Amino acid sequence: MKIAVLGTGEVGHTLATRLAGLGHQVTMGSRSADNPAAKEWAAANAAAHGTFADAAADAELVVNATGGLVSLAALTAAGAENLRGKVVVDVSNPLDFSEGFPPKIATPDGVSVAEQLQRAFPEARVVKTLNTMNNAVMVAPGRVPGHHNVFLSGDDADAKSTVSELLQSFGWAADQIIDLGDVTSARATEQLTGLWVRLYGVLGTGDFNFGIVR
Amino acid sequence: MKIAVLGTGEVGHTLATRLAGLGHQVTMGSRSADNPAAKEWAAANAAAHGTFADAAADAELVVNATGGLVSLAALTAAGAENLRGKVVVDVSNPLDFSEGFPPKIATPDGVSVAEQLQRAFPEARVVKTLNTMNNAVMVAPGRVPGHHNVFLSGDDADAKSTVSELLQSFGWAADQIIDLGDVTSARATEQLTGLWVRLYGVLGTGDFNFGIVR
Numbered sequence: 001m002k003i004a005v006l007g008t009g010e011v012g013h014t015l016a017t018r019l020a021g022l023g024h025q026v027t028m029g030s031r032s033a034d035n036p037a038a039k040e041w042a043a044a045n046a047a048a049h050g051t052f053a054d055a056a057a058d059a060e061l062v063v064n065a066t067g068g069l070v071s072l073a074a075l076t077a078a079g080a081e082n083l084r085g086k087v088v089v090d091v092s093n094p095l096d097f098s099e100g101f102p103p104k105i106a107t108p109d110g111v112s113v114a115e116q117l118q119r120a121f122p123e124a125r126v127v128k129t130l131n132t133m134n135n136a137v138m139v140a141p142g143r144v145p146g147h148h149n150v151f152l153s154g155d156d157a158d159a160k161s162t163v164s165e166l167l168q169s170f171g172w173a174a175d176q177i178i179d180l181g182d183v184t185s186a187r188a189t190e191q192l193t194g195l196w197v198r199l200y201g202v203l204g205t206g207d208f209n210f211g212i213v214r
Numbered sequence: 215m216k217i218a219v220l221g222t223g224e225v226g227h228t229l230a231t232r233l234a235g236l237g238h239q240v241t242m243g244s245r246s247a248d249n250p251a252a253k254e255w256a257a258a259n260a261a262a263h264g265t266f267a268d269a270a271a272d273a274e275l276v277v278n279a280t281g282g283l284v285s286l287a288a289l290t291a292a293g294a295e296n297l298r299g300k301v302v303v304d305v306s307n308p309l310d311f312s313e314g315f316p317p318k319i320a321t322p323d324g325v326s327v328a329e330q331l332q333r334a335f336p337e338a339r340v341v342k343t344l345n346t347m348n349n350a351v352m353v354a355p356g357r358v359p360g361h362h363n364v365f366l367s368g369d370d371a372d373a374k375s376t377v378s379e380l381l382q383s384f385g386w387a388a389d390q391i392i393d394l395g396d397v398t399s400a401r402a403t404e405q406l407t408g409l410w411v412r413l414y415g416v417l418g419t420g421d422f423n424f425g426i427v428r
């Protein structure tokens with residue numbers, strides 16, 4: 001599949017590398033066409049890079065791996081016409097560390113980033129997922145042994161199926177994937193990030209995940 | 215121990231009953247001295263009831279089982295002089311359903327209820343706990359099989375030890391109890407409530423809990 005990964009940080013890097021390794025044709029998108037991190041990644045992975053718009057234009061599926069506080073700007077730069085009808089996998093979190101620790105979950109009036117993106121780009125098919133864990137665990141769930149989960153939120157059932165298949169290609173078992181419902185349920189997982197940050201401090205490792213036990 | 219349980223709702227009822235069953239001398243506190251639910255509970259459990267202030271005055275430990283949106287008012291009614299030096303176990307959540315579903319986590323500027331209480335009553339020793347699960351699971355963790363967790367947040371280490379012992383008397387194993395840190399870490403668990411509500415909808419039962427898997 002032709003996939004755009006928007007974002008050149010650790011999360012974007014990890015997802016882009018995993019997707020390229022699975023044989024997808026990946027373009028890493030960033031604010032500028034000559035982003036050094038994107039250029040370096042593309043050279044190392046025999047893949048492409050470009051602006052947000054370049055990456056999204058060619059893609060069948062778009063991964064938003066930008067920071068949650070700048071995601072709306074990044075997708076605006078990608079362009080509504082380049083997102084139309086496409087699955088947008090949103091893995092971002094709106095953590096604001098500007099006032100130090102603990103960070104705030106900075107969502108205006110409690111509305112999640114995923115909802116903001118879906119409202120701004122009504123013809124895109126936004127699916128929130130993977131935002132409740134470290135990027136290493138996202139693409140290799142076996143790093144954490146035992147029963148733990150990944151969540152899906154989105155309005156489009158077909159888009160969620162596509163993303164579920166993508167997750168399974170990463171190594172997630174079908175019974176680890178919990179569909180929380182429509183895009184408003186992304187609030188629940190974005191708000192979970194605060195607990196993740198605390199647990200990271202307590203446990204001293206990012207190799208953990210949340211399991212729903214019943 | 216002499217324990218005040220503030221709140222006559224389902225959570226207060228469950229905790230008060232469990233604590234009385236363990237041999238504690240429990241007083242259920244409510245806004246008015248003649249609350250019918252408190253009166254009925256006290257009669258059925260050979261226990262006491264009274265105003266928030268009545269209950270707190272006599273207690274060695276105070277449980278805040280009022281709704282998170284009214285907790286500050288309830289503890290104000292209980293009286294700073296009746297909370298001084300005491301462990302205040304805060305199990306509340308600031309869920310606001312006034313605009314329907316999904317509820318909002320209604321904390322001003324992201325500051326948790328536990329922090330608000332600790333700030334308002336600096337001589338009380340606030341410990342946030344048990345707010346991440348159904349009340350039935352709070353007092354009988356064995357309802358959920360396998361590995362799952364309960365969290366502690368608070369500034370006073372001795373107070374957290376006291377609460378940890380209380381949790382263990384409910385059936386929690388020591389290794390299920392995770393100390394997240396100071397009282398600001400209560401933000402993390404109060405924000406988790408949104409995910410709990412969603413999972414309740416998806417799973418159709420409150421007999422589940424969060425497990426931290428590593």
